[in-house]
Amino acid sequence: MTISHTPAGAFPPLITLALRPLPLLPLQLFLSAVLRRILGQHPRMFERLGPYAGRSYGLAPSDLPFAFVLHTASTAPTITVVRSLPPGLDARISGPFSALIGMANGNYDGDALFFSRTIVVEGDIEAVLALRNAVDDADLNILHEGAALLGPLRQFGEILLTRRKSRPAPDGGEGPSRSDRSVRSWN
Amino acid sequence: MELICPAGTPSSLRAAVDAGADAIYCGFRNETNARNFPGLNFSPEELADGVAYAHRKGVKVLVAINTFPRAGAIELWRRAVGDALGAGADALILCDIGLMSYAAERYPAARLHVSVQAAAANADAIRFYMERFNAKRVVLPRVLSVSEIAAIVREAGCEVEVFVFGGLCVMAEGRCSLSSYATGLSPNMNGVCSPASHVAYEEKGGAVVSRLGDFTINKFGKEEPAAYPTLCKGRFRTEISTGYIFEDPVSLDAATLLPSLRKAGVTALKIEGRQRSRAYIENVVRSFREALAALENEQPISERMLEAISEGQSNTLGAYRKTWR
Structure with a gap:
């Protein structure tokens, strides 16, 4: 896991245009399956939301012609694909798809994306922080989970989705380890 | 010098340990903790699991109980002391003298660190904590120059921990309203x-x-x-x-001052940011681990490595070099 030192890339406008006429139902079914799979593996993920469980979040990729609404009800969270975000949501997070997915995957730091103006957050900021921290702690790999549902197309799906991610930091490999000589016992 | 790294969640704790921290500091999911943010922090059970993970890898865990107890609600803070030690914490980071007195008397074997929130910024204040509560280490407020830190190390005779990266406060901590x-x-x-x-x-x-x-x-x-x-x-x-008019939106980055801090006698280097993600934590810890390795090998320390994840996307040496004087 590394954070990119460059802003997350956006889909080219042509791809956005090409996706516009597509029906949302197949994507809706796919994303619901991904969410079910993630919750199956991380059943306690939304426990961290505490009093914010039940809030609704709008996730709006600025480079895609659709958006997502995440309802975090503790019993049965849902995700819905929409053409544009409806009013009345508790909070909205927008930015390039790769930034949003990279933040959820733990590749990007949400505060850094905010500092660089890559993402915009509006609404109930407490609820946004709670969701960000809950998802960050779950150690998700959403792309991997999504690709796993593609069956024989899994490898193709992973390549297609991961190529949107920005390059890793130059030090992406194993970093230097602790120098035992410098650590003294306290007892 | 030890590298003391933040963790706001169990996942961040594991990331910091794996990235090369010597010790992790974290806190409970309540107002005993100066980073009491939504969705953040540890339950006593999560802390025990985190301590076990860290100890397996030779890393210590320090628990910050670093707010000032409310009148009539002291039990919450005292319970946090017991829960932290019960989970196997290697030290407690405290700021309130009443709570420090309680911890010193009730748990005499516990190692106590004076939190930055106590704003102990001179040798006399630090010696008070050492003599009265057997405190072993002080985390200095971010208002001192390197030469002032060196003087404190000489005069106080206490382990000194200083911040080297992260958000800055314009005030002496614990005294901002x-x-x-x-x-x-x-x-x-x-x-x-x-x-x-x-x-x-x-x-x-x-x-x-x-x-x-x-x-x-x-x-x-x-x-x-x-x-x-x-x-x-x-x-x-x-x-x-x-x-x-108060302070520019910049983050502290004292990586280039590591040689001076070592010469000043600093024991430990602290990274701010328990409220940040594991991506931030992993990258900052890894970067400072590399800087410490460079220091040890007498190689130059890289500059401006972490601007992209810093507040305002820029860094400062803060009070370590008081250029406004």
């Missing part, structure tokens, strides 16, 4: 500075306006790096000019 003034809630009593419950962002034509309570804190132009919505880093219009 700006958040209380704007929202009624403070890091010192409630564990939240400029709480998210009072923050609002509004985007208008590419610009973002940030508000805290009834105050407009800042307006960032289309390409301008943003900052946290704290009063101390607000941009205000005065009769003289418009700008940052």
Whole structure:
């Protein structure tokens, strides 16, 4: 896991245009399956939301012609694909798809994306922080989970989705380890 | 020098351990902790699991109980002391002298560190904590120059821990009332500075306006790096000019001062940011681990490695070099 030192890339406008006429139902079914799979593996993920469980979040990729609404009800969270975000949501997070997915995957730091103006957050900021921290702690790999549902197309799906991610930091490999000589016992 | 790294979640704790921390500091999911943010922090059970993970890898865990107990509610803070030691914490980071007295008397074997929130900034104050409560280490407030730190190390005879990276406060910690003034809630009593419950962002034509309570804190132009919505880093219009009248929105990065800090006798280097993600934590810890390796091998230390994840996307040496003097 590394954070990119460059802003997350956006889909080219042509791809956005090409996706516009597509029906949302197949994507809706796919994303619901991904969410079910993630919750199956991380059943306690939304426990961290505490009093914010039940809030609704709008996730709006600025480079895609659709958006997502995440309802975090503790019993049965849902995700819905929409053409544009409806009013009345508790909070909205927008930015390039790769930034949003990279933040959820733990590749990007949400505060850094905010500092660089890559993402915009509006609404109930407490609820946004709670969701960000809950998802960050779950150690998700959403792309991997999504690709796993593609069956024989899994490898193709992973390549297609991961190529949107920005390059890793130059030090992406194993970093230097602790120098035992410098650590003294306290007892 | 030891590398002391933040963790706001169990996942961050594991990331910090794996990235090369010598010790992790973290806190409970309540107001005993100066980073009492939504969705953050540890239950006693999560702390015990985190301590076990860290200890398996030879890493220590320090528990910050670093707010000032409310009158009539001391039991919450005392329970946090017991829970932290019960989970196997290697040290407690405390700021309130009443709580420190309780911990020293009730758990005499516990190792106590004086939190930055205590604002112990001179040798006499530090010796008081050492003599009265057997404190072993002090985390110095971020208001001292390197030469002042060296003098404290010489005079106090105590282990000294200093911040080397992360958010900065313009005030001596524990004594700031700006958040209380704007929202009624403070890091010192409630564990939240400029709480998210009072923050609002509004985007208008590419610009973002940030508000805290009834105050407009800042307006960032289309390409301008943003900052946290704290009063101390607000941009205000005065009769003289418009700008940052308290403090610029920048992060501390003292990596290039590691040789001076080592020479000053500093024991431990602290990274701020328990409220940040595991991506931040892993990268900052890894970067400082590399800097320490470079220091050990007498190689140059890389500069400006972490600007992209810093507040305002820029860094400062802060009070370590008081260029305004």
